[in-house]
Amino acid sequence: MISLNTFDYILIIGFFALTLFIGIYVSKKSSKDSTEYFLSGRNMPWWLLGVSMVATTFSTDTPNFVTDIVRKDGVSANWMWWAFLITGLLTVFVYAKLWRKSDLKTDIEFYELRYGGKPAKFLRAFRALYLGFLFNIFAMAGVTLAAIKIGGIMLGLEPWETIIYAGTVTVIFSTLGGFKGVVYTDFILFFTAMAGAIGAAIYLVNIPEVGGIQALLSNENVTDKLSILPDFSNTEAIITLLIIPLSVQWWSSWYPGAEPGGGGYIAQRMLAAKDENNAIGATFFFNIMHYALRPWPWILVALASLVVFPDVASIKEAFPNIADNKLGHDLAYSAMLTKLPNGLLGLVLASLIAAYMSTISTHLNWGSSYIVNDFYKQHINKNASEKELVFTGKISTIILMIFSALFALYLQNAKQLFDIIIMFGAGTGLIFILRWFWWRINAWSEISAMIVSGVISLLFSSDVINELFFGAQGFFPSWAKFPLTVLITSIIWIVVTYLTKPENEETLTNFYKKTIPGGPSWKFYFTSIVKEKNIDINYEKSWNLSSEIKAILLGCLLIYSILFATGHWIYGNTKTAISITLLVTISIYLLSKIWKKLKNNFL
Known part of the structure; x- marks a missing residue:
């Protein structure tokens, strides 16, 4: 267990106070109506929404998850989620503008825009409860589990104590501030979390037990874990870590934050954007930060942990009070943080609190938006006033927090949830x-x-x-x-x-008029089946698939190049790093040219 000094406490308590102040400050405007409470009036700029997306996906369980897979299978094991970049860029260049044009309050509302009749109503209600309540509780439980492990190792807290301390503040400012409070605090949470992660990585790589970056990279426990690509002589590793994720997983699986076609809390932020351009800018910024830059501080700490705690038994020996059902490789991240000095320790703890609060607050507001807009208003009280909807949103926020906290007490590691979500x-x-x-x-x-x-x-x-x-x-x-x-x-x-x-024709026509997706399938439908009637759309102009595919491929090249270049700079492979950095520059130039063409087409 660590020992905090006065400065550490000032950082942590000050951080709690600031987030609560923001929630209280924006509470009056946020509670005006449900659109303001869940979408902040649809007037958010791209940079604020993009930072919010990054902050939301920077959770307490994310470094634990990365540590778990790096310690077991090496850096290349991250391809199980790096492959979702393709999904992310599909959202950026194809679906972001469509979501913003739909003008929906939630992505679940899409079901009654695109489909009709009782099946559409069932889908909307079921997905609202399944995703907004059940699935959302699973996701938040994974985040809370990580917080429990951090609290147990670093502060000696019982699981219930961690939940009470961190959960209470989070649910208060989330309930009061609504979406605006979440996004505003995300801006602060992002920089706090990044500063803590980078500061921790730099310090821990250089502690005496590790001996600096060169000693780390040459350590016998680490050398076989460094490759960014799987071992091509290992057929099973290539299939499971590269071929399946890149050829099947990215388009076939629904996963929070990387939904094919956009969705969830990413869609919520696109729907809150000022316009289509801001929706696209936000999602592109998110994908660069999420896949290319943010993983490396966590990876470095995970690699350093293999030197200090080479196996689970060594973690158990150092922290004998940790319950067996919470013991695993993911604990190594928290274990390493106990070696930080005061001052930096306070910053890192504040950053972990920031990561926890950002993710939980987003899930609470997002899940509550489903429960209120897509279930309560549709099936409980169709004539509910805006005041009643906001009040219901606040109550459902509290209920979601309670259930997710209780479920977290029964989980063991974040990888369990990842596997369950991917398969389902x-x-x-x-x-x-x-x-x-x-x-x-x-x-x-x-x-x-x-x-x-x-x-x-x-x-x-x-x-x-x-x-x-x-x-x-x-x-x-x-x-x-x-x-x-x-x-x-x-x-x-x-x-x-x-x-x-x-x-039916009316449903499909209304959907097309609202979103104008374009394409040969819709052209066939309106020209061959309903004979155009009252549709007057230039199908070719609204369909930019060739340019969008080029943008996706160039975007992947750019972001994966940044990922590889960063890794090789860290590893000290200067020649390789320079070559890949040059590729980054070329990708930026080519992508900017494609983007100008796309932008002119849909504006």
């Missing part, structure tokens, strides 16, 4: 991408995909099924579980799409 969303992602552009998709397509994906995931998680079908004794290799889930789910929802009726 397998096969559904393609619908979220195509539903904007393929008119034939209907509500039953989504319902069938959602059910099938869940059922198959549960079956494949069974020990009996695993032993029979996967692994050394089964019909398929262990890595085939995810692609099979995607394949079966995709086949079934496509068959269901053709076996059921398409949405």
Whole structure:
């Protein structure tokens, strides 16, 4: 357990006080109506929203998750989530402008814009409760679990104490300030969190036990973990860490913050933007920071932890009071932080508190927006006043916090949740991408995909099924579980799409007029099926797929180049770093040219 001095306490208490002040300061305006409470009046600039996206995904469980996979499988294991960059850039260059044009209050409201009848109402209500309540509680529980581990190792706190101290302040300012309070505090939380992460990485790499960057990179516990790419001689590693994520996972899975076609709290921020341009700018800034720059401080601490705590047993020996059901490689990040000096220690603790509060406050406001706009107003009280909706939002915020805190007490590590979420969303992602552009998709397509994906995931998680079908004794290799889930789910929802009726003409026409996605599928529908009628759209002008694909590819090249260049600069591979940095410059130039063309087309 660490010992805090007066300066540390001033930093931490001052940080709590500042966030509470912001929540109280904006509370009056935020409570004016539900649009203000959940979207801040739709007038947010790109830089504020982009920083908020980054701050939200910088959570207490994120460095723990990165530490866990780096210690077990090396730096290259991060490709299991780095591959989602493709999804992120698809959102930037294709879907951000569509979401902003939709003018919805939540992305779940999309269901009754794109689909019609009882199936659409069911989808909206079910997804509101499933994502806004159940799924959201899972996500927040993972964040709270990380906070519990940090509190236990660094401060000697019992799990319930961590929840009370950190959770109470977070739920107060989230309830009072609404979305505006969340975004404003995110701006402060981001810089605090980044300063703490970078400061911790620099100090911990240079402690006597590690001996500096060169000693770290040559340590026998670390040398086989350094590669940014998987070992190409290891077929299973290449398939699971590179081929499946880059060829299947990015488009087929639903994951918070990286939803195919945009969605969740990323969509909430796009919907809150001043205009389409600001929505695009925010998501692009987020993807650069999230994938290219932010992971490296965590990676360095994870690598340094292998020198100080080479295995889980050494962590247990150093921290004997940690319960066995909370013991794992992810604890190494918190264990390393106990070696920080006073002053920096206060800053890092404040940064971890910032990471926790930013993520939890976003999830609370986002989940509450689903419960209020997409369930309560639609099915409980259709005539609810704005005052009643805001009050319901505040109550649901508190309830979400309580349930997520209770669930966190039963979890062991963040990787558990990541695997569960990935499997339960397998096969559904393609619908979220195509539903904007393929008119034939209907509500039953989504319902069938959602059910099938869940059922198959549960079956494949069974020990009996695993032993029979996967692994050394089964019909398929262990890595085939995810692609099979995607394949079966995709086949079934496509068959269901053709076996059921398409949405009616009025619903499809209203959707097209509102968002103008363009493309050959819509052109076929309006020219061959409904004979244009009252639609007068230049399909070719609104459809920029070739330019958008070029922008996505150049964006991937740019951001992955920044990721690799940063890593090689840190590793001291100067020649390689210079070459990749040159590639970064070329990518920026080419992407700026494509962007000008896209911008002129949709403005």
